[in-house]
Amino acid sequence: MANVGDPAATPTQAAGAAVASPAKPAPKPAPPKAKPAAEEVSPSTKMRRRIVWSCVTGFLGANLLMFLRFFFPRALFEPSTVFNIGYPSDYQPGVDERFKASDRIWVVREGDRIFVIFARCTHLGCTPDWKPAEHKFKCPCHGSGYTPEGINFEGPAPRPMDRAHVELDATGQIVVDTSRLFSWPKGGVDQFNDPGSYINV
Numbered sequence: 001m002a003n004v005g006d007p008a009a010t011p012t013q014a015a016g017a018a019v020a021s022p023a024k025p026a027p028k029p030a031p032p033k034a035k036p037a038a039e040e041v042s043p044s045t046k047m048r049r050r051i052v053w054s055c056v057t058g059f060l061g062a063n064l065l066m067f068l069r070f071f072f073p074r075a076l077f078e079p080s081t082v083f084n085i086g087y088p089s090d091y092q093p094g095v096d097e098r099f100k101a102s103d104r105i106w107v108v109r110e111g112d113r114i115f116v117i118f119a120r121c122t123h124l125g126c127t128p129d130w131k132p133a134e135h136k137f138k139c140p141c142h143g144s145g146y147t148p149e150g151i152n153f154e155g156p157a158p159r160p161m162d163r164a165h166v167e168l169d170a171t172g173q174i175v176v177d178t179s180r181l182f183s184w185p186k187g188g189v190d191q192f193n194d195p196g197s198y199i200n201v
């Protein structure tokens with residue numbers, strides 16, 4: 001039998017000897033490359049980024065608010081045009097101002113009637129003042145004057161002030177409706193004697 005070191009050994013015998021030799025240790029994997037150090041960011045770049053993000057955030061926030069606003073109705077909550085002003089016996093002859101600030105009306109008792117004047121000047125819509133000493137209504141805007149019945153007699157007002165619908169409810173109290181007005185247009189028909197424009201007392 002031929003030995004490995006024997007020069008007479010055939011190539012096949014040499015190959016068999018090589019397979020039998022102990023395996024070389026596998027090469028160790030190369031250690032992972034160290035990550036590159038974080039890029040240095042200059043203060044001016046940081047500031048620029050902050051500004052850009054602020055703008056983007058602000059823009060998105062504004063859009064979000066506008067989007068949410070869409071879901072809320074733009075309703076105006078105005079006082080009711082129909083309201084109760086008490087009993088006829090609560091009113092003395094003359095002009096009563098107790099509802100002017102809250103409901104823009106004067107309650108007038110005259111003779112056997114109570115009627116309600118809507119406190120709006122027929123010139124350009126200002127609210128006149130009641131002048132007890134002068135016994136008249138006077139508009140502070142352009143000087144129109146009205147009698148205690150609301151009839152215009154001086155200044156640019158073209159017609160009397162309107163009157164609101166009045167009626168008695170089941171308890172005998174006066175109910176006013178300022179959405180239903182009676183007027184006396186210039187050269188037109190006087191509605192101040194129509195049913196609902198006054199109540200008898």
Ligand code: FES
Nearest residue numbers: 121123124139142
């Ligand atoms: S608005 Fe009253 S006089 Fe002009």
